[in-house]
Amino acid sequence: MRDLPPELVPLLNGLPPAAKADVQAAIESSPYLSSTLVDTTRQNRVEHIAVTTTPHQSGHYDFVEKTIFINADQFAEKNAGARVDNITATLGHEASHAYFNDHLYQALGRLDAETAEAIHAAGPGGRVDLTDPFERYLLAAREGEALAEIGGMNALASRVREQNGGTFDRQEFLARADATTDCISPGKGGVPAFARDIRMSDDGLIYAGSIPLVADKHNPNPNREAVALCHFDLSAKEADLGRAGGSDYQNYYATRAITSASNMLRGWENPAQVSLDLERLKLDPALIERNGLDLGGPGKVFSFIDTSQGGMEWKTLHNTKSESSPLTPDVAPEPRALRADSPGHPDHTAFEMFHRAAQVDGRWSQAEARNLAAAGLAAAKADPIIGNQLTGAVVGAPDASGNVHVFGYSSPHGPQGPHHHVGIDAGVAAQIPAERSLDRVEQLNQQHQAQQPARPLEAPQPGLSSSTPRQ
Known part of the structure; x- marks a missing residue:
């Protein structure tokens, strides 16, 4: 031994x-x-x-x-x-x-991301099928x-x-x-x-x-x-899984997907109507509820249309998770606000520029490459010139001390320049948890929004609905 x-x-x-x-x-x-x-x-x-x-x-x-x-x-x-x-x-x-x-x-x-995109594409009062995601x-x-x-x-x-x-x-x-x-x-x-x-x-x-x-x-x-x-x-x-036992894995994990859809629809005045093919998904509402379904508190429900076998049957799921119940599926956190590492976020393309540069270089682990991408994006967002105008990212050659830097650059006028860049020390940034840098990106986005001048209110145009989802 x-x-x-x-x-x-x-x-x-x-x-x-x-x-x-x-x-x-x-x-x-x-x-x-x-x-x-x-x-x-x-x-x-x-x-x-x-x-x-x-x-x-x-x-x-x-x-x-x-x-x-x-x-x-x-x-x-x-x-x-x-x-x-x-x-x-x-x-x-x-x-x-x-x-x-x-x-x-x-x-x-x-x-x-796919749930949010599908629901918002359907819009207030629309129909959205979430079976695929x-x-x-x-x-x-x-x-x-x-x-x-x-x-x-x-x-x-x-x-x-x-x-x-x-x-x-x-x-x-x-x-x-x-x-x-x-x-x-x-x-x-x-x-x-x-x-x-x-x-x-x-x-x-x-x-x-x-x-x-x-x-x-x-x-x-x-x-x-x-x-x-x-x-x-x-x-x-x-x-025999779940808060009350008696559930299979499919319905055990399904609670996380239902919670995601429920959260995306919360606050809408006229929410989109969700449909799910329960037969294709191998889901049973009774088993989902046995796992401790979190819909936002006692009395909350999630209603949808079951399209199994081409039918249309109205189903309702009830909140069954209490505050004292710690059970959640393995590696299945509660839905979080969309961050730049997720598709659908406005900064995701910039995040991927840094991420790809780190991955292609090959000297960092997957976790370190993600840390570098998040840190690089945060540095670019904080730069008063680059901001949201990132053109690309590259890994620089080691300097005289052997240190490696990752650079983000902006070329608003094309290859002819002028160019502006910002660099991060890869040795340091690779050890900074990505979540910390992604939170910093959101803080910078909020600061930027707060600095924008207020727009005058416009009267609703005739024939257009003024109903919008509440955030």
């Missing part, structure tokens, strides 16, 4: 002594889990491991608190070996959620859960191999993993075997395919699809 990597020691601070010993044993006995956690800490995605008593889950990852939570029930198993096996698989699952958080967060950003988000959630479950199985397989002196015993792994995942079931003669079509290498790895994720229902990765079938696609009774 290997020692706990120094960068992981702070993650265990605050755990009860017995839980801390079990978590440490899990990490030290699984090189795969240890490596994944080291990567997530270096990416500033995990800072703590903690215990939770939230029902109907083995654990969850909270990206806001940067914490992996393990349910207290996981520490109740009396057999020490089985107990650490369970914790290893849970940590591997949640650490994978943390590792792939950027990809799933992008899916959430796309959901919010809902389906894309739920497909990404399904793929994310499959990746996480693969991470959990790989973490436990690594523990089995480490405990056997570097030799992987497939049957021993299957027997021990049977209690940790629904992707192992009795085979011939009752001997544990993988669910259909899951392929593990001889050294104990389930390969999940390339990233970034491509949520494509017509061309899925074989292992991700096989694991999604036995994990994400469980029946409501088998999955």
Whole structure:
């Protein structure tokens, strides 16, 4: 068994002594889990491991608190070996959620942006079908859960191999993993075997395919699809998820999509009428409500037309989330105000200029490239000359001290110039959380709006509606 990597020691601070010993044993006995956690800490995605008593889950990852939570029930198993096996698989699952958080967060950003764009395009009193953006988000959630479950199985397989002196015993792994995942079931003669079509290498790895994720229902990765079938696609009774239990994953994640649409319509005097094909989306209003649906408070509802099988049936969902309910889907934050890293934001094109420059250069991780893009945009927005007139972004050559700068430039008169540029120290900016810089961009936008001279009120023109959505 290997020692706990120094960068992981702070993650265990605050755990009860017995839980801390079990978590440490899990990490030290699984090189795969240890490596994944080291990567997530270096990416500033995990800072703590903690215990939770939230029902109907083995654990969850909270990206806001940067914490992996393990349910207290996981520490109740009396057999020490089985107990650490369970914790290893849970940590591997949640650490994978943390590792792939950027990809799933992008899916959430796309959901919010596409929902907002569709609703505003429909306008007051219009009709909007949100089935497509809902389906894309739920497909990404399904793929994310499959990746996480693969991470959990790989973490436990690594523990089995480490405990056997570097030799992987497939049957021993299957027997021990049977209690940790629904992707192992009795085979011939009752001997544990993988669910259909899951392929593990001889050294104990389930390969999940390339990233970034491509949520494509017509061309899925074989292992991700096989694991999604036995994990994400469980029946409501088998999955038993949600605040009240009894929900499947599809309806568990759907609460986030419903909340997004509800928030986009809040305050409209004559809101657009939403339609959803519940059959195509595999959604059940009763199961959605069981998860603790947040519609803005007690008594709030969300009504829409169900177009299943070409019909038109009016459905209403009710707020079922109380303030005391902390349960939300893994890596599924509440809808936030649109930021420049999301399509549909006025500054998204400028953000992407910096982002592409950092990605093409190749010397920064995905998280660092996003940090650089946000910092570069904030610097450009703060510049009194560039402001909203960014033409492009480039990575400069190292200076005499070896420092690298990323430059944003404005060429309002074309290649002939004159040109104006602003630079950021890449070494510093890559470590500044993107959220901080994106918040700064919004502050600058608000300041710019406040400085604009007030426009005189115009009388409504005959024949045009003066009804507009309230912000």
